[in-house]
Amino acid sequence: MDTKPISFKGLRLLVVDDNLDTTKLLSVLFELDGAEVITATSASEALKINSCFQPDVLICDICLPDEDGYSLLRKIKRIDIEQGRITRVIALSAYVMDENRQYAYLAGYQKYLHKPINLDELAKAVNDLAQLQQYA
Template sequence: MSNNFKDAHPLKDIECTNCDNYHHQEEIKNIEIFQGRTILVVDDNEDILALITCVLKRYGIRVITASSALEAFEIVKKLTVDLLISDIDMPGESGYSLIQKIRKLRSVQIREIPAIAFSKSAKNRAYKQALASGFQTYMKNPSNPTRLITEVAKLLMHSCNRSFSLFGDYSYLRKR
């Protein structure tokens, strides 16, 4: 992978005409929670990357894409990312492995990036494994733009409003 993240820059030339039916442009511009945010989307499928990028860009979100877990891991170590959206089933390293590596990093800011997992599988096992691995939520393939943006908003609002760690420090509950 190159040091300049040539392939990780926001997708600029995506046609977003199909997204026009979901929301009015005036409504989109008034959603402050999305302004100035950067989301990293990870998937080996270019069509899924394009779809998610299209939806997120309509809300004024900067989107960085990666086609593998390895590439995504390098990006989160070097660039500020407000949210991670990752496919679980990728060739080579999985999304589960990616989030586990991120959660072990020393930097709290990086380690606690909110994350959404997605997959083609709707199995309950995939949902449980995603949460156990370190994702905050799981979606079956994000083909529903309204549900996707709702989950993104929930996690971004939660990360803005909290003054405590994503995972919390509950040591004060232990008996002394």
């Protein structure tokens, strides 16, 4: 991350991706900037973590082994409604066509980034959503 728009100190991130290299990379990079990061490699694992960790921002791969990121997002949104909170969400996907991006936005993702991940773009997206989270 060449430019660090803000310190991520105190920000709680949940990174969901079945690629362990991706989760490790993102965890280390955001932790170096002060975030608290927990990772999951499946939707079911992410749901368990989400219930007790309550992230400010969820970074989620769309293609997961047990269910897709859209299904996971629907479940997290139901939990958010029950708990009266808002989780900001970023989709990561290897699908780069416009209709994939549109579908993600319609599903409720606030940001859609394609793989391979541009770390500066991801940092900016997290920063943008973290600032929204402060006013939620």
